[in-house]
Structure formats: structure tokens, C-alpha cells
Amino acid sequence: MPKIRSALSSIPIAAWLMYAFLGWFIVAFLIYPNLNVYYEIFFGGGSFSLNAVQKLISSDRAMKSLYNSFILALSLVVTVNMVGIFLVLVTEYFEIKGAKILRLGYFTTLVYSGVVLVSGYKFIYGESGFITRVLSHLFHAFNVNWFHGYGAVLFVMTFACTSNHVIFLTNALRKLDFQTVEAAKNMGASTFYILRRVVLPVLKPTIFALTILLFLTGLGATSAPLILGGSEFQTITPMILTFARSVTSKDLAALLALVLGLATLLLLTLMIRFEKNGNFMSVSKVKSALVKQKINNRLCNVLVHTTAYFLFVIYTIPVVLIILFSFTDAQSISTATLSPGVFTMDNYITVFSSMTAFKPYLVSICYAAAASLAVVALSLMASRILHKFNNVWSRTLEYALLIPWMLPSTLIAIGLIVTFDTPKPILGNTVLLGTVWMLLIAYVIVHIPFTLRMVKASFFSIDSNLEDAAKNLGARSFYSFRRVLLPIILPSALAVLALNFNGILADYDLTVFLYHPLYQPLGIVIKNSTDAQALADTQALTLVYSVVLMMMSAITLYGVYGRKSRGKRD
Incomplete structure (x- = not known):
């Protein structure tokens, strides 16, 4: 006891104040609001009740939003992985003409994302958008209201969610040992056989982690379904927002947010378990840098180049047109027309x-x-505390501060709303x-x-x-x-x-x-x-x-x- 007292007395007052502030912050904003969500759902009337669950099950709109969210999440896993892996391969693995220019186009989502990206796509492809007007002039029977619903949401999010691929999958591919590729080539393996049996298996852990993130992104999508989904394709988060704005439906908003949080925790747990069980370490002691591979088949080479530049156009058109239209007047913007005399700095x-x-x-x-x-x-x-001390309290502090990583932002927002409204x-x-x-x-x-x-x-x-x-x-x-x-x-x-x-x-x-x-x-x-x-x-x-x-x-x-x-x- 004397040693403990002397150790405690040696801690400066400023340090005690810092510990007290962190403890208060964690309890007040990380633990209490999230636990209060459970209380409001199941004990909001003063006693345990499953009324919120029954209301959720009986609400066709809520159940439809859950269904749509899982459909969107599963769809994104397929489409974004296909596009994302292709982008990385044409910029890093295959020898493609103009790869540096393609990379600039594919990287636009790093500076152009979220609600800005979704609003930009609607501005270009929407009812009065530039692309829609071009298509309607080319095809007189073209439906100008085509860009909405599930297809529009999936299209936009497919090209919006490849940012993690161009960052993390690119880094993983650059760490590939080129000696394994050379060994396969010396044994007579074809380019695409090596890609399928040598390269992609090494990238498997990164692809799996990205897949989990994609699924979570689809479940918690907000701006794209809200702006482009329309009444026929509503997902969880926009529905939570609708319920949260109603005094009588806040319990439904909290329950939907809780469902989203539980799905997030389950998927993160699966990802951690997979990473622990997997063994994907390279056995080569001296790694050689990756050399870009030629596509020897002429037809495949043409198809890959054509697809690469087609995707480049899809990525760059919204950015270019938004920049151009930002220098035009209101009339040009409303009619989606460009002419030399309308450019201005106004x-x-x-x-x-x-x-x-x-x-x-x-x-x-x-x-x-x-x-x-x-x-x-x-x-x-x-x-500073984690660096200076290594004990149960410091580890508890670290785990507590990582709580928001395990919860969707929607659940955090609902927790703050239902907790601090009184x-x-x-x-x-x-x-x-x-x-x-x-x-x-x-x-x-x-x-x-x-x-x-x-x-x-x-x-x-x-x-x-x-x-x-x-x-x-x-x-x-x-x-x-x-x-x-x-x-x-x-x-x-x-x-x-x-x-x-x-x-x-x-x-x-x-x-x-x-x-x-x-x-x-x-x-x-x-x-x-x-x-x-x-x-x-x-x-x-x-x-x-x-x-x-x-x-x-x-x-x-x-x-x-x-x-x-x-x-x-x-």
C-alpha cells in the first residue's frame, strides 16, 4: 500500500486532470449514448417491451428498406470488386498504353467523393443533365427520367467505392514477389493462368477485407439512395433519417440503427477471424520488383485497352463537366448547354x-x-498515456476509444439524439x-x-x-x-x-x-x-x-x- 500511495502521489495534477477528462468523455459520449439506444428501444415505456420490434416487422417500408440495403450491399461486393480489381491490374500489372493517364482518371474518386460525387453524377446524368440531353437528342424515344432507382444507385456507388482498391489493393500488388510470376512463366503458364493461380491468391486477404468494407458501405449508404433512389428504392439509413425526424417513430429509427450496428460488428468479427486464421506470407527472402506483363493475345489486348479507356471516360466526364459548368451562367446550367460565350467568373x-x-x-x-x-x-x-503505461487501465482506454470504429455513424448519431434530447x-x-x-x-x-x-x-x-x-x-x-x-x-x-x-x-x-x-x-x-x-x-x-x-x-x-x-x- 505505501508503494501504491507513493506511486499515485508522484502523478502530477495535470495528469490526473487528463485522465479524468478522458474518462468522462468516454463514458459521456462513447458508452452512455450507445447503451441508451438499447434502453430506449426495449425499456422506453418504463418496462421491458418488444413493441419496437413488432412495429418494425409490421412496417412494410422499414422491412423493404432492410431488404434493399442488403441487396445493394451484395451487388456492390460484385460490381465494385470487378471494377476495382480491373483498375488496379491495368495500372499496375498489365502493360497498358497510357497507364499514367488512366491512373489520374481512376484516382479522381480520392478527391471527389460522398455527397459531392453523387450530386455531380445527378447533375450530369439526371433528368436535365448534360449526358441525358445528349442521349435524348441522339435517340428521340430516350426516357429522360432513366437515372434513378436501384440501377442509378448501383452505378454511382460502383464507381464511387473503388477508392480503397486503388489505394490498398495497389499497395498489396506492389508487394508481390515477381520471382513467383517468372517461375510460373518458365513452366509454360499463360498470362491469365498466372493471374488466376499466382497473383490473385496473394491478393486474397486484401480483397476479402475490401469486400467486408464494401458490404458495410452498401448497408450504411446514405447520400446515393437518398438523392437517386427515389420512392422505389429506399435503404436503411434514409429510412432511419425519416423515422428520427418523427417524435413517434424514434424507437424505430433506433432499432434500425441497432440492426445496422449488429451487422457491422458481425462482419468486422468475421474479418478479424479470417485474418487470424489465414497465412499468406511470402516465403521468398529476397523479393524482386514486379515487372508489368504484356497481354500476348491480340483480341484480349484490344478488349482490355478498350474497357480501360471506357472506364476512364466514365470517371472523368463528371469531374470535367462540373469544372466547366462552374464557369458558366445559371441559364447554361439549367439547360445543360455549353457555348464559348457563356463562360464567366461570376x-x-x-x-x-x-x-x-x-x-x-x-x-x-x-x-x-x-x-x-x-x-x-x-x-x-x-x-501519451498508452505510450507511458502498459497496464489493464491503458488497454481499457485504448479499446474504449476504438468503440466508434465498430459502430456505423448512423447508430452514433441516433444514440446522441435519443440521449441528449433531455x-x-x-x-x-x-x-x-x-x-x-x-x-x-x-x-x-x-x-x-x-x-x-x-x-x-x-x-x-x-x-x-x-x-x-x-x-x-x-x-x-x-x-x-x-x-x-x-x-x-x-x-x-x-x-x-x-x-x-x-x-x-x-x-x-x-x-x-x-x-x-x-x-x-x-x-x-x-x-x-x-x-x-x-x-x-x-x-x-x-x-x-x-x-x-x-x-x-x-x-x-x-x-x-x-x-x-x-x-x-x-
Whole structure:
């Protein structure tokens, strides 16, 4: 006991305050709201009841949305894997003419995603879109209302969800030992036999992980079904949003969110189990770099090249047309026509000179900056504890902060709504619902796991002798952290901060549940511009928002990844 007391007394007051704050944050925002969802569903009336389950089963709309979500998830597993694997192979494995140009087109989804991408596709392919008008002029019997429902949602999400393939599957393919390919060729195996029996089996773990992520993406899809699904194809998340806005149906919203959360936990568990049981390590001690393979069959070579450039056109047309139309007037945008005399800078001048037009951008910037700084600061505190201590309490802290990684953002949003719509003692009897703080807290919660993993990795890459040396020179713990450790991990922390800022800026899936009506972020404004009653002037400003967001995303990605990869080459 004396040793424990002396150990506890040696901990500075600042450290105790940090531990207390982290403990309060975890209980108040990570544990309590999620447990309260269960209580509201099964004990909302004061006693145990399955009324919510019975209401869900008897609701045709709710059951149809569940069915549609699983159909979409299964469809995406097939279509996105087909397209994603093909993209990686034509840019990294096969010898394709113009592969660098193709890569630029395929990588557009890294800077053009979410509600911005979906609204862009509707602008191009919708009833009054540029492509639709071209097709209707070519084919007079063409149905201009063709782009909606299941087909439109699947089409957009197929090309929107290949980002993980071009990042993770590309990295996995580059780690392939070329000696195995050479050995198969020397034994007389054909190009496609080697691909099927040598290359793809090595990529199997990555493909499986991407498949799980695709299934989860399909289950929790929000913007695409909401904007393009129409009344005939509603999925879980839009239905949750509909129920959450009704006082009498919040229990149904919570139950649907719970179903989505349970599916997420089950699939993540399967992925972890598969990774533990699998053994896909290369046995080669000296790996050789992959050399691109020629497609010797002329017909196959032509088909692959044709398909590659056809996909390139699909990826690049929305981006190019959105940029072009952002420089046109409202009349050209509403009629989807381009002519040399209509190009102007007025839309950009309006956005950056009018406070009314700039307000959504300013709101999103404030939210993104505040949330990014808060989540990095929170992760720095937690990572410092995890780096300094290795005990049951530190491990509990880490697992608790990873809770949002196991839950869909929809369930987190519903948990906050049903929990903090009335005064709660844990927040000093403050009501959060309807305030600007609710969305800020949600952004922080959702981005904690990724930020913690990245910051923690930076901490554990530091040589422990540096801190010991500072301690031996008489430096206090906080001083050594501020002057020795922080400068080392600061580049990684700033990179994560930039990525978080970039992701929050145009978020819609979480924002739509919690935003304040008087402070609409960009994601909400962009989605509203896709409505049929939206004015042409509003659409013009939205195109400018989209172009600026793409530019910021490109700069952020280059700053985080481009400079790093260039430094490695140097």
C-alpha cells in the first residue's frame, strides 16, 4: 500500500486532470449514448417491451428498406470488386498504353467523393443533365427520367467505392514477389493462368477485407439512395433519417440503427477471424520488383485497352463537366448547354464576396477545423498515456476509444439524439439536441479511432532513450513531451489533422442527422441543390463549392502522401 500511495502521489495534477477528462468523455459520449439506444428501444415505456420490434416487422417500408440495403450491399461486393480489381491490374500489372493517364482518371474518386460525387453524377446524368440531353437528342424515344432507382444507385456507388482498391489493393500488388510470376512463366503458364493461380491468391486477404468494407458501405449508404433512389428504392439509413425526424417513430429509427450496428460488428468479427486464421506470407527472402506483363493475345489486348479507356471516360466526364459548368451562367446550367460565350467568373466571385453564399463554406470550415484540432488533441493525450503505461487501465482506454470504429455513424448519431434530447446529469443537465455542439461532438467521436491509431503509431516509433535523456537532465514530464516528443510526432499529427479536416468538410451522412438549421454545412447545401425545385443560381454556387472542395482534397492528399512518396524516391 505505501508503494501504491507513493506511486499515485508522484502523478502530477495535470495528469490526473487528463485522465479524468478522458474518462468522462468516454463514458459521456462513447458508452452512455450507445447503451441508451438499447434502453430506449426495449425499456422506453418504463418496462421491458418488444413493441419496437413488432412495429418494425409490421412496417412494410422499414422491412423493404432492410431488404434493399442488403441487396445493394451484395451487388456492390460484385460490381465494385470487378471494377476495382480491373483498375488496379491495368495500372499496375498489365502493360497498358497510357497507364499514367488512366491512373489520374481512376484516382479522381480520392478527391471527389460522398455527397459531392453523387450530386455531380445527378447533375450530369439526371433528368436535365448534360449526358441525358445528349442521349435524348441522339435517340428521340430516350426516357429522360432513366437515372434513378436501384440501377442509378448501383452505378454511382460502383464507381464511387473503388477508392480503397486503388489505394490498398495497389499497395498489396506492389508487394508481390515477381520471382513467383517468372517461375510460373518458365513452366509454360499463360498470362491469365498466372493471374488466376499466382497473383490473385496473394491478393486474397486484401480483397476479402475490401469486400467486408464494401458490404458495410452498401448497408450504411446514405447520400446515393437518398438523392437517386427515389420512392422505389429506399435503404436503411434514409429510412432511419425519416423515422428520427418523427417524435413517434424514434424507437424505430433506433432499432434500425441497432440492426445496422449488429451487422457491422458481425462482419468486422468475421474479418478479424479470417485474418487470424489465414497465412499468406511470402516465403521468398529476397523479393524482386514486379515487372508489368504484356497481354500476348491480340483480341484480349484490344478488349482490355478498350474497357480501360471506357472506364476512364466514365470517371472523368463528371469531374470535367462540373469544372466547366462552374464557369458558366445559371441559364447554361439549367439547360445543360455549353457555348464559348457563356463562360464567366461570376459564380466564383459571388461565393467569395457574398457572405450569404460563403456562409455554408465558412460553417463547414469552422466545424472541420474545430473537430480536427479537438480529435488530434484528444488522441495526443490518450497516446501519451498508452505510450507511458502498459497496464489493464491503458488497454481499457485504448479499446474504449476504438468503440466508434465498430459502430456505423448512423447508430452514433441516433444514440446522441435519443440521449441528449433531455437534460442529463453527466452534462450538467444541458440539452445538446438542437445546438451547434452536437454535430461537433459527433465529428470528434467518429474520427477518434483513425486519429488514435495514427498518432499512437508515431509515439511508439520514437526512441525511448530520448525521453530518458531529457529526464536525466532534470526535465519535467510535460516539458520533455513539449520540447522532445511533440516536435517528432507533429508532422504525423498534422497530416492526420489535414485528412480529418478534408473528410469533415463535405460530410453528409453524419451531418444530416445533427446539423443546426441556421448553420447548414456544405454537405447539406450540396444535397439540397439536387432537389428538383432547386434554383439554377443555387446549383451554380454548388458547382463552385464542389470544385473548391476537389482542389482542397487534391492539395491535402498531395501534402500528406505525395510529398512523402517523393521523399522516399529522393
